[in-house]
Amino acid sequence: xxxxxxxxxxxxxxxxxxxxxxxxxxxxxxxxxxxxxxxxxxxxxxxxxxxxxxxxxxxxxxxxxxxxxxxxxxxxxxxxxxxxxxxxxxxxxxxxxxxxxxxxxxxxxxxxxxxxxxxxxxxxxxxxxxxxxxxxxxxxxxxxxxxxxxxxxxxxxxxxxxxxxxxxxxxxxxxxxxxxxxxxxxxxxxxxxxxxxxxxxxxxxxxxxxxxxxxxxxxxxxxxxxxxxxxxxxxxxxxxxxx
Amino acid sequence: xxxxxxxxxxxxxxxxxxxxxxxxxxxxxxxxxxxxxxxxxxxxxxxxxxxxxxxxxxxxxxxxxxxxxxxxxxxxxxxxxxxxxxxxxxxxxxxxxxxxxxxxxxxxxxxxxxxxxxxxxxxxxxxxxxxxxxxxxxxxxxxxxxxxxxxxxxxxxxxxxxxxxxxxxxxxxxxxxxxxxxxxxxxxxxxxxxxxxxxxxxxxxxxxxxxxxxxxxxxxxxxxxxxxxxxxxxxxxxxxxxx
Numbered sequence: 273x274x275x276x277x278x279x280x281x282x283x284x285x286x287x288x289x290x291x292x293x294x295x296x297x298x299x300x301x302x303x304x305x306x307x308x309x310x311x312x313x314x315x316x317x318x319x320x321x322x323x324x325x326x327x328x329x330x331x332x333x334x335x336x337x338x339x340x341x342x343x344x345x346x347x348x349x350x351x352x353x354x355x356x357x358x359x360x361x362x363x364x365x366x367x368x369x370x371x372x373x374x375x376x377x378x379x380x381x382x383x384x385x386x387x388x389x390x391x392x393x394x395x396x397x398x399x400x401x402x403x404x405x406x407x408x409x410x411x412x413x414x415x416x417x418x419x420x421x422x423x424x425x426x427x428x429x430x431x432x433x434x435x436x437x438x439x440x441x442x443x444x445x446x447x448x449x450x451x452x453x454x455x456x457x458x459x460x461x462x463x464x465x466x467x468x469x470x471x472x473x474x475x476x477x478x479x480x481x482x483x484x485x486x487x488x489x490x491x492x493x494x495x496x497x498x499x500x501x502x503x504x505x506x507x508x509x510x511x512x513x514x515x
Numbered sequence: 516x517x518x519x520x521x522x523x524x525x526x527x528x529x530x531x532x533x534x535x536x537x538x539x540x541x542x543x544x545x546x547x548x549x550x551x552x553x554x555x556x557x558x559x560x561x562x563x564x565x566x567x568x569x570x571x572x573x574x575x576x577x578x579x580x581x582x583x584x585x586x587x588x589x590x591x592x593x594x595x596x597x598x599x600x601x602x603x604x605x606x607x608x609x610x611x612x613x614x615x616x617x618x619x620x621x622x623x624x625x626x627x628x629x630x631x632x633x634x635x636x637x638x639x640x641x642x643x644x645x646x647x648x649x650x651x652x653x654x655x656x657x658x659x660x661x662x663x664x665x666x667x668x669x670x671x672x673x674x675x676x677x678x679x680x681x682x683x684x685x686x687x688x689x690x691x692x693x694x695x696x697x698x699x700x701x702x703x704x705x706x707x708x709x710x711x712x713x714x715x716x717x718x719x720x721x722x723x724x725x726x727x728x729x730x731x732x733x734x735x736x737x738x739x740x741x742x743x744x745x746x747x748x749x750x751x752x753x754x755x756x757x758x
Contacts, residue, residue: 483735490730492726
C-alpha cells in the first residue's frame with residue numbers, strides 16, 4: 273500500500289489516496305482522535321472519483337464518530353482496466369430494460385458474480401494493509417455498495433463483524449445461498465420505490481440472511497434518495513457492534 | 516382531568532396518575548426540564564397496570580430526551596367496564612387460531628373497529644386536557660400500541676404530527692383506506708417473526724400509508740422482542756419531527 277497524496281480536510285479529517293498493487297483507494301482517519309480506531313469499509317457501485325462526494329461525506333461522518341474509513345476501486349471501474357465481459361453484461365441489461373423484457377438470471381449472474389469473485393479478495397487484501405497501520409485496528413464494518421459484494425465479504429471474511437447492506441442492485445441466486453451463511457449483525461437499507469431494484473427480491477434477501485441480529489430500514493423514494501438520517505443510524509449500528 | 520396520585524421516580528421524572536371522566540391515565544413529565552415540552556402519547560394493547568413496566572420505561576426514556584409522555588386506558592381494558600362484544604370477538608379469534616382456521620375479516624372487524632371507534636375520540640379528549648397543562652405544548656407524537664388506533668388517530672387528529680406505529684396486530688380492511696389518508700411522518704416497527712401478526716399484511720399497510728416520509732424498521736424475533744435500540748430510534752424520530 274503506497275500513499276500517493278495526503279490532505280487535511282476542513283473538518284480536520286486526514287484523507288490519504290493510496291495504491292494497493294494497481295488498485296486505487298482512499299483512507300480517511302482522524303489525526304486527533306483516539307487511536308487506534310475501528311474501521312468501516314465504504315462500499316460503492318464503482319467509480320471512486322464519480323462517487324467521491326457522497327463517499328467522502330459518509331466517511332467524514334464516520335470519522336467524526338470515532339471510526340477510520342476506507343475504500344478501494346472496484347474491478348473494471350474508474351481508472352482500472354475495463355472488463356469486456358462486464359461491459360457486455362451491462363449492455364445486455366440495458367437492452368433488456370429498454371425492451372421491457374425480464375432481466376434474466378444469466379444477465380444478473382454475468383453482471384455481478386465475476387465482479388464479486390474479484391472484488392471480495394481485493395477488499396480482503398486491502399484489509400491486510402489497512403489493519404497493519406498503527407492508527408487502525410479491528411473490528412471492521414462494511415457499509416453500502418453492491419449488496420452481493422457486501423454479503424459475500426460478510427460471509428467469507430471473519431474480520432468483518434458487522435455490515436450495513438444497501439438493497440439496491442440485482443442479486444444472483446447464488447448470493448441468496450451465501451446470505452444464509454452470514455451470521456454477523458446486519459442492517460439492510462431498502463429504498464421502497466427504487467427504480468433499479470425489485471422490492472420483493474430485497475425482502476427475500478433480508479429474510480435469507482442468517483444473522484440473528486438483522487434490521488431492515490425501508491424508506492420512501494428512489495435509488496439515490498436514502499435519507500440523511502440513515503447515515504446517523506449506520507454510525508449508531510456500527511458503534512453498537514464495533515466499539 | 517383529575518390527578519389522583521403523584522410521585523417522583525428515582526430518575527427525577529414526575530409520574531401522575533389521573534382520571535379523565537372515567538378513564539384512568541398516566542402522565543410523565545420532567546420537573547426540571549425546559550417547559551413546556553412536546554408530548555408523546557404512549558400507545559399500548561390495553562391494561563395500564565399490566566403494561567406499566569414497559570410503558571413507564573418508554574415514557575421515562577422519552578422524558579429524558581425532552582418530551583412529556585402520557586397514556587390512557589383503552590375501552591374494555593384494565594379497570595374499565597368490559598365490552599361483551601369485544602370479549603366475544605376475542606373468543607372467536609382464539610377459537611379460530613386454536614382450530615388452525617383462518618381469522619376472518621368479520622372477526623378482525625368486530626375485534627378492532629369498535630375499539631378504534633371508541634378509543635380515538637378518547638385520546639383526542641385526553642389531548643385537550645393534556646395540552647391545557649402549562650408544562651406541555653404541541654406538537655404531539657403517537658407511539659406504539661394497536662396500529663389501527665394509531666393510524667386512525669394520525670388520520671383524524673391534526674395535533675398528532677408524527678407517529679411510530681407497531682405493526683403487531685390484526686388490521687381491518689377499512690384501516691388500509693384510513694392509512695392512505697395519513698400524511699404525517701411515520702416510523703413503522705415490524706417484528707419479522709411476530710407470531711401474532713401477518714408479515715405481508717404489515718408490509719402492505721406500510722405501503723398503503725400516504726405519508727411521503729415513512730420508514731419501516733423490521734427486526735428479528737417475536738411480538739415482544741422489539742430491540743431496546745428501537746426506543747432510541749423512536750426518540751430520534753420524534754426529535755426530528757416534534758422539536
